[in-house]
Amino acid sequence: MAALAACTPENAVPSPVAANAASGAASASETPPAAASGTPTTATAAVEPDAVTPSPSTAPSSTAPSSAVAPQHSLTDPTSPWVIVNKHRPLNPQDFVPTDLVQPNVRLAVSGEAALLNSTTAAAAEKLFAAAAAGGVIMTLASGYRSYSTQVAxxxxxxxxxxxxxxxxxxxxxxHSEHQTGWSFDIGDGGGACSFQPCFADQPAAVWAKANAHKFGFVVRYPWMFHDTTGYFYESWHLRxxxxxxxxxxxxxxIATLEEYFGLEAAPDYL
Incomplete structure (x- = not known):
């Protein structure tokens, strides 16, 4: 299993070795206006037919969003925190650009557009990084926003x-990259070890994030052994x-994947 380009910083050079090492699966890695309070903008079913209201009727009762989770958000609007982008679900529009990109006040390992997130994600990331630092774990922002033109290249x-x-x-x-939404970013470890490599899963930043990221609104988007659902091998560095x-x-x-949580079909390959 290799670290692959969707989560590779924009100035990286494509590597045939890395691509061939993936043989048969993929790796992912590849703004929305937000309310002043930091709460993501809500979409209604009347406007967005592919929105999810927390209810067992939208997915199996074992995985549907709990009734405690509200309000509903769109699964297709790229300004929604619940938008699902995978190999079956491209962004609409495909050249979407978040309107509120900002640079979070965190330790950066990148510059330019890769140092940006949408404002809601940036605020949550600042709390995440600060809590990790308070626990003795230093994280870096290794790759944030990635424009459509960057992904084309x-x-x-x-x-x-x-x-x-x-x-x-x-x-x-x-x-088809989550990075284009502004809702996702990749983390690095303060020590600089194993960036975008499978061994990153054992670094302090990854271990801490796996255990604590949910407290700040994040999930590890491409978990271990769920590539047949998400379309990508384990990316311990990719938070959503x-x-x-x-x-x-x-x-x-x-519940490990957003596809399962929102009752969506697996997306191992492009349609």
């Missing part, structure tokens, strides 16, 4: 180097904001 580099089939195992197609209530609900009930 990244994915195109893989296609040119390895062909499209291998590229699809190594990099999100343009318009969905809100404290939903993230805590998922953690308490042992």
């Amino acid at each position: 990244t994915y195109g580099g893989y296609v040119a180097s390895t062909g499209q089939a291998a590229a699809d195992r190594a990099s999100a197609r343009p318009g 904001y969905i809100g404290v209530e939903a993230a805590t609900d998922m953690s308490a009930r042992g």
Whole structure:
């Protein structure tokens, strides 16, 4: 299992070795206006037919969002904290640009657009990083926002180097990367070890995030051994904001993926 381009910083050079090492699966990694209080903007079912109201009627009762989780949010609107972006569900519009990108006050390992998040995610990230530091764990922001044009270049580099089939195992197609939403980012460890590599899972930053990220509204979006659902191998560095209530609900009930939580089909490959 290799760390792959969708979560590779924008200035990285496509690696045929990394792409070939993935053989048969992928890795992902690849703003919305938010209320002044920091609460994500709510979408209503009348406006967004693909919104989810926390109710067992939308998914199996064992995995549907708990009735304690409110309000409902859209699964397709990229300004929604519950938007689902995967190999079956591209962004709409595909060249979406968040309107409130900001640079969070955290330790940065990158600059430029990669240091940006949407304002809601940035505020939550600041609390996450501060809590980790208080616990003796230093995190870095290793890759944040990634524009459509950046993903075009990244994915195109893989296609040119390895062909499209291998590229699809190594990099999100343009318009299919969570990084473009502003709701996701990759973390690094303060010691700099194992960035974007499988061994990162054993670094203090990854261990702490796995145990505590839900308290700040984040989930590890591509968990271990769920690549047949998410389309990507384990990425212990890739965090996704969905809100404290939903993230805590998922953690308490042992639900690993957003696809399962929201009753969506698995998306192992592009349609």
